[in-house]
Amino acid sequence: MFVENLIFSLNATVPVFLIMVFGWCVRKAGLLDDHTTAKLNKFVFRTLLPALLFMDLSTADFRKVWDGKFILFCMAATLLSIGAAVLYSLIHKDKAERGEIIQAAYRSSAAVLGIAFVNNIYGHAQIAALMIVATVPLYNVAAVVTLSLTSPDRKKDGSIFKDTVKGIVTNPIILGIAAGIIWSLIGIHQPVIMTKSISYLGNMATPLSLTALGASFRISDAKGKVGITVGVVVLKLFVFCGIFLPAAVHFGFRGEKLIAILVMLGSATTGSCFVMAKNFGHKGVITAFAVMLATLGSAFSLTMWLFILKTLNYI
Numbered sequence: 295m296f297v298e299n300l301i302f303s304l305n306a307t308v309p310v311f312l313i314m315v316f317g318w319c320v321r322k323a324g325l326l327d328d329h330t331t332a333k334l335n336k337f338v339f340r341t342l343l344p345a346l347l348f349m350d351l352s353t354a355d356f357r358k359v360w361d362g363k364f365i366l367f368c369m370a371a372t373l374l375s376i377g378a379a380v381l382y383s384l385i386h387k388d389k390a391e392r393g394e395i396i397q398a399a400y401r402s403s404a405a406v407l408g409i410a411f412v413n414n415i416y417g418h419a420q421i422a423a424l425m426i427v428a429t430v431p432l433y434n435v436a437a438v439v440t441l442s443l444t445s446p447d448r449k450k451d452g453s454i455f456k457d458t459v460k461g462i463v464t465n466p467i468i469l470g471i472a473a474g475i476i477w478s479l480i481g482i483h484q485p486v487i488m489t490k491s492i493s494y495l496g497n498m499a500t501p502l503s504l505t506a507l508g509a510s511f512r513i514s515d516a517k518g519k520v521g522i523t524v525g526v527v528v529l530k531l532f533v534f535c536g537i538f539l540p541a542a543v544h545f546g547f548r549g550e551k552l553i554a555i556l557v558m559l560g561s562a563t564t565g566s567c568f569v570m571a572k573n574f575g576h577k578g579v580i581t582a583f584a585v586m587l588a589t590l591g592s593a594f595s596l597t598m599w600l601f602i603l604k605t606l607n608y609i
C-alpha cells in the first residue's frame with residue numbers, strides 16, 4: 295500500500311514540478327523573455343484559469359452532494375489557516391513580501407489537484423467540487439485583500455479600500471467560480487460545442503501557468519528567501535494537516551470527504567498564486583520558490599498522510 299500510494303502521489307506531483315523546470319529551461323534557451331512571460335501570466339489569469347474553474351464547477355451536481363456540515367468545516371479550516379499564515383508572515387521584515395508569504399502558506403491546488411486526486415481514488419469528484427465551492431472563493435478573496443494591502447504599488451490614500459473591493463468583484467477567478475456555480479444550479483444543458491471549447495481553454499490553464507512560473511523563476515533571487523520559504527512549505531504541508539485532519543476525524547468525516555479535506559489542507563501551493571502575485575505588482579520570488587518546493591515535497595507529505603489515514607481505516 296505504501297509503495298502504491300508513493301507511486302500515485304509521485305504521478306500526481308512530479309509532472310507538475312517538471313513542467314515548471316521545463317519553463318525555466320525554455321527561458322534559459324532564449325525561447326521566452328520577461329515581456330512574453332508577463333503577457334502569458336496575464337493571459338492565464340484573465341482567461342484560462344476562469345475557464346478551468348467554470349469547466350469543473352458547471353458540471354457538478356451540487357443539489358445531490360450538498361453537505362452543510364462539510365462546507366462549514368472547510369470554510370472554518372480555511373479561515374483559521376489564513377489567520378495562522380498572517381501571524382507567520384509578521385516575522386518577515388519586508389512588509390511588501392508578506393502578502394506573498396500569506397498566500398503561499400494557505401492556498402492549495404484545490405481546483406487543479408483536488409478534483410484529479412479524488413477522482414483517481416474514487417472514480418468521481420463531486421465531493422471535491424463541493425470543497426472547491428467552500429474554499430476557492432475564500433482563497434481568492436483573501437489573496438486579493440492581502441496582495442492589495444501589501445503591494446509595492448499600493449496607493450497611500452483612502453482609495454485602497456475601493457481598489458481592494460473592486461479587485462475582488464472583478465477578479466476573473468472569482469467570476470469563473472460564480473458563473474460555474476450558477477450554471478450548475480440552473481441546470482442548463484451545455485451544447486457539445488460549448489463543452490469542448492471551454493475544455494480546450496481550461497486544459498491549457500495548468501501547463502501554461504506552470505511554464506510561465508518556471509520561466510519567471512530566478513535562482514539568484516531566491517538565495518535570501520530560503521528560510522522564510524521553507525517555513526511556508528512546512529506550514530502548508532505538515533502543520534495545517536496535523537491540526538485540522540484530527541479535527542475532521544473528530545467531526546465524523548471519512549472516505550472521500552476526508553481525502554478532499556486532506557487535499558484542501560496539504561496539497562502543494564497552487565501555481566495561480568504566482569500569477570495573482572505578479573498581477574498585483576509583487577516580485578513573485580517567494581511565491582515561485584514556495585510553489586516549486588511545495589510541489590516537490592507534497593509528493594512525499596501526501597503519501598505520508600494517505601498512509602496514516604489508510605492505516606487507521608479512515609479512508
